[in-house]
Amino acid sequence: MSKGKVCLAYSGGLDTSIILAWLLDEGYEVVAFMADVGQEEDFDAAREKALKIGATKYVVVDCREDFVNDILFPAVQVNAVYEDIYLLGTSLARPVIAKAQIDVARQEGCFAVSHGCTGKGNDQIRFELAFYALKTDVKVIAPWRLPEFFERFAGRKDLLDYAAEKGIPVAQTKAKPWSTDENQAHISYEAGILEDPDTTPPKDMWKLTVDPMDAPNTPQDLSIDFEVGLPVKVSYEQDGKKVEVTKPIDIFNHVSNLARANGVGRIDIVEDRYINLKSRGCYEQAPLTVLRRAHVDLEGLTLDKEVRALRDQFVTPTYSKLLYNGSYFTPECEFIRSMIKPSQKSVNGTVRVRLYKGNVMILGRSSKTEKLYDPTESSMDELTGFSPIDTSGFIAIQAIRVKKYGDANKNLTL
Amino acid sequence: MSKGKVCLAYSGGLDTSIILAWLLDEGYEVVAFMADVGQEEDFDAAREKALKIGATKYVVVDCREDFVNDILFPAVQVNAVYEDIYLLGTSLARPVIAKAQIDVARQEGCFAVSHGCTGKGNDQIRFELAFYALKTDVKVIAPWRLPEFFERFAGRKDLLDYAAEKGIPVAQTKAKPWSTDENQAHISYEAGILEDPDTTPPKDMWKLTVDPMDAPNTPQDLSIDFEVGLPVKVSYEQDGKKVEVTKPIDIFNHVSNLARANGVGRIDIVEDRYINLKSRGCYEQAPLTVLRRAHVDLEGLTLDKEVRALRDQFVTPTYSKLLYNGSYFTPECEFIRSMIKPSQKSVNGTVRVRLYKGNVMILGRSSKTEKLYDPTESSMDELTGFSPIDTSGFIAIQAIRVKKYGDANKNLTL
């Protein structure tokens, strides 16, 4: 008799295949779940493999549009970035996948969910905190944190032996000396040879983007329209033809294709995991690199200075940290998310961007509706709007404190 | 009889030459002051011109080393940046120049200082707040904010007429349709044709950096060593020879030369001036782009996560804003500056960088002394340091709040 149904986040790879078989061994029924978040994947092969191993059912959920609409575009709106450079590609996919998995778990009557994340990474936390928020009575089975599992499968040989025993097919291609996670926003590389932070990744590791050194000699220009901080149109010329797309997922994918083709978005960092370990990661984050850069630029033209400063100091880093730490479904993240829209009312306009061998260059920006920038007023050559005498008063008021400081500190140095 | 001595920040250009003559007309004695902050400048010609117009004395102060040691390197230490992208090139030079000008004013017995800044910009504020802190009884003469001056010289023709009248030589070259400010860290372009934020700057505007499209096809690699967050050595190969420099100003200049030659550091933004106007600026900030990027990278390897997060949310933006707003010599900036060093004790190591057609790529990083990153510990393949069971506890404690949130919000969506 079954101990109940478990919804397993299945990847088709060795680890989750082993977990599938092991869960069956332990007496559970298993529903194999996959999320399509834009990764390169053979879903049919995965289905076949899962069912062959013994899954009761295989369910794939197409999350690509939700991912763009609910997560990726808001991330652009808020300029999300972790530790100055990482655009959060993996983290951003987690809430979408977890939501889809819990939905499947409910539909299929599963009392538990399971995943193949290791016990040292961020993803286990991201998934599980989301699971607990979305279904507070769910049971989570995390084999790589269960002694009965991780002690049994202490090395790769144990996995292969078990696979042989269970008739699980193992890919004949040699495993890459790193692990990856891919979705439509990015791919990550970590572990293996990358664990030495001074090892430059081999050229053939990078998968999604053209090497900047091999990218076209002719730059690619494009134009991105934003409304309330959200991309609403991308237009560019290709092979002499004007291309223009307006659906969010199309915008995202077209920007992605152009960015990848021009070598944009590779980074290599040592970052801080939520569980207080440092970790080296390489990422290709082509589309977000372009969209974020263009969005930041448009904010320069259209967003009030103080709103921007408050948002920059508070909302952006907090939201980014919460996403990184897997805290999307928390009261504080709901609170912070509620601040994104009110900050973006005036972020309307067009940014012209050039992509060239890894560079994202701004060619210009404009807005038909917003009037915060007024060239006449800013012009050094004109005296519109205020009298220069006003500035004297402004400085005099600031100087009150400054003079007191000078009086109290007679020998100020640099 | 003289109304007293004024120390004028003299540039050798038309505006400050007019001001010099006008101050003399008004009955002041004038000491012409110039700061050498690494800009391209013919100091001899300026001296000759100033004395010819009638300056009592011409003084040039070489600030280049102080600029690197006291301002530029600390800016690298704190990752200073304004509005996500501007590395503060102009702002950083202001405290150095103002300090030198006040020193000269004291030495020469000047009761007042004067400058040629317009009444709408940031620089007037940066200079004057510094003046008032450094010499609280100084009188500031800002002609472009004095009606008797700005009404008289309402147009370029008025300036040229006055120049002719006073025998002030005027450059025969046609004025560029923008204005610039240069120092060893950067050059800025603004005003004129740049006031339309959708106008792409002409290719021949950019002066310090090679166009990325014309930059060498062969990348330039270099290696930067940091101690307590400060660059202490740069090494690279050139023409088959190993180059290695360790003096701060040499480090800065060598990085600058390599970065400029490889098209690094051009930006184009609309930014928010202190006086609440938006302004479009283009900048070439080659050396700071490389040094900041390398420094941020090394922090990933060597800086504690929480120290970094606190510094990022608080110290970096506050320091950057204060510098931008001309508040270097203020109690709050002294307070914030005191936080830089304590944040950098562990930032020791080497970063290997590649420059290529505008890109700054990280090839790897290492540290002989710091142990925050431990590849074995972070490795997904090893169970050193802590038991995976610990993570279960960590997640369970986080899940307490999360489950309450889920219980109170039964239909959470993305």
Place this chain on the structure above:
Amino acid sequence: MSKGKVCLAYSGGLDTSIILAWLLDEGYEVVAFMADVGQEEDFDAAREKALKIGATKYVVVDCREDFVNDILFPAVQVNAVYEDIYLLGTSLARPVIAKAQIDVARQEGCFAVSHGCTGKGNDQIRFELAFYALKTDVKVIAPWRLPEFFERFAGRKDLLDYAAEKGIPVAQTKAKPWSTDENQAHISYEAGILEDPDTTPPKDMWKLTVDPMDAPNTPQDLSIDFEVGLPVKVSYEQDGKKVEVTKPIDIFNHVSNLARANGVGRIDIVEDRYINLKSRGCYEQAPLTVLRRAHVDLEGLTLDKEVRALRDQFVTPTYSKLLYNGSYFTPECEFIRSMIKPSQKSVNGTVRVRLYKGNVMILGRSSKTEKLYDPTESSMDELTGFSPIDTSGFIAIQAIRVKKYGDANKNLTL
């Protein structure tokens, strides 16, 4: 012929009566405006005086309910406080008054507004920034910043002479040696003898609250209900009868009466004005003291920890500073205000409060709807909800960084 209509914020006192007469002298028509924000005031006498001096019209606007609903209660919701102790009584009234004055200016066809604020205070800024936001083309006449006015009326004698000349009645009672500003939330005292910050205010200065030393020996208990952070009911016993009120203005006034009668809410501080001067002020802020204290207490029971911490570090101080600095009608204040409601969804419940000789004591709190506090779960005597073993894991994960710190710093001291 009139130079146009001016809407003057009229107080009935000497200064604004002089200004009224002076504006007439200058050739303006004047509409005298008063806002009823709950201050003790003889509006009829003021009307009579204004019309006698020559005002075209006298308009009083009852702002008391708007003040409570739109400003005071949101201030309670966000726990507004400036420099740790000042509950912003004066600042809070300014947006309401300015809005009413601009409404009157529009209705009466005034092209300009005027006020009697001095040139060194906060109020001039608070009023004028609001004026400019609400009617961007309004002209502001601030006589105390106009040389033709402040030089003419350099001393009190000049004012009295002019009053005599114009037939303006002057109160025979001796002026208090301080100035005050009153509304239903508070009264302020400053200037005069209070300018020595070491002078204890005389007992008879305090007007709204009973001296704690003279307050009743029997404590007064009351119970305040909140919904989404807003007070919705106050109940208490008085003379053996149960009193219960639910209308916002009634709640505010009943709490005010009880607090005043029990000596609650006196403070004495040196604060920082927006224009960079320090200033000594004494305030009676009885009702806000009680409501804020109760609200903070209820948040302890019902508000998520992280939402609270984010709100405390960011929203509360920023909102308070903006209000203090007269920036209510700004993009950044609109942005910050939008964060108040989302932070308060769960702040529902009842707080029982005791007032006694200046003290506000919490007797207890409860919530029928919120479940964040769970006595069983928190109990040291029970093991519900999570296993103590989980805490070991939680600590182990935190200890990772801590041990690295200990290893790198062998001789840590306090």
Place this chain on the structure above:
Amino acid sequence: MSKGKVCLAYSGGLDTSIILAWLLDEGYEVVAFMADVGQEEDFDAAREKALKIGATKYVVVDCREDFVNDILFPAVQVNAVYEDIYLLGTSLARPVIAKAQIDVARQEGCFAVSHGCTGKGNDQIRFELAFYALKTDVKVIAPWRLPEFFERFAGRKDLLDYAAEKGIPVAQTKAKPWSTDENQAHISYEAGILEDPDTTPPKDMWKLTVDPMDAPNTPQDLSIDFEVGLPVKVSYEQDGKKVEVTKPIDIFNHVSNLARANGVGRIDIVEDRYINLKSRGCYEQAPLTVLRRAHVDLEGLTLDKEVRALRDQFVTPTYSKLLYNGSYFTPECEFIRSMIKPSQKSVNGTVRVRLYKGNVMILGRSSKTEKLYDPTESSMDELTGFSPIDTSGFIAIQAIRVKKYGDANKNLTL
């Protein structure tokens, strides 16, 4: 043969006596450790009891002066406070005690430390994180998180049975229906009947402070001198005699005695524990209430506005949270601590304070050295220092953004 020496934080109470006996049972040698942090305690009785049960040694460390100098006074300097009201009494003692316990562990050759904290509280974390930082290889034995212990001693009866078996004397006085933690800064009450947050604590619970209702009818005035933000003298009159103390621990204790005698410092809150549970606590925090209030007041007079605002928004809440969460010995706390001194250079002067039936009233403040407050300058009656015209310029510059906001939002409401 012994399994090694354990240093146990011993309180003399039932729980830690049981733990002592159990550790012996488990085969350890035990050094019983007590810290004197100013709590009311019979150290001799504790010694006798520990040795009787079987401790190898009993060590009491007098931490009172270190506690004042290294922790309590810096907490005053930084205005430490958690969740708006809790002055962190228990948290503040933890680093001192942990440091002393590790020192004893080292001296006595203990490989492990142990404590009697429960698995749901903050104290286990505070102690253990400190232990791990101070001796990274220490083993921590936390019996209340070990199943073999907490399952065996599931109820009070199990403890009493074991005590009887081991001959451990049990106090005949009935246990209070709450638990307490005391040190020279405060006492806490929690658990038991207090777990209902709507239960008003009984009058006889409060131990250290006189009930405000029973406190003297005559107020107690005192004067506190600060240098660089640290109390350096307290003076007051008692029984007609002038008392003056200057040693830190004397200052602390005299203020404590006066505050306790006048009913100052009782609070009752629901707070957020580090491990994400809410908890109700009642605290008597008499001395810190007075010292913090006086210190805040003096900052009004002597601390620069912007330094204060930065410190308030960043340093104070971060330091307070870190202390609460037991993160004293962490890189981030070291970083934050380094900011306290630089913020306090100008906090020099005297505050006159009145204590009366629970109230702390400020009578006045003065400084001989600091000049930030200048009554003449602030005076509404004088025009020293700057021209009122300057303020017009100041407002005009602020109005630039405000008018743009008004233009873009034509119907602004409150």
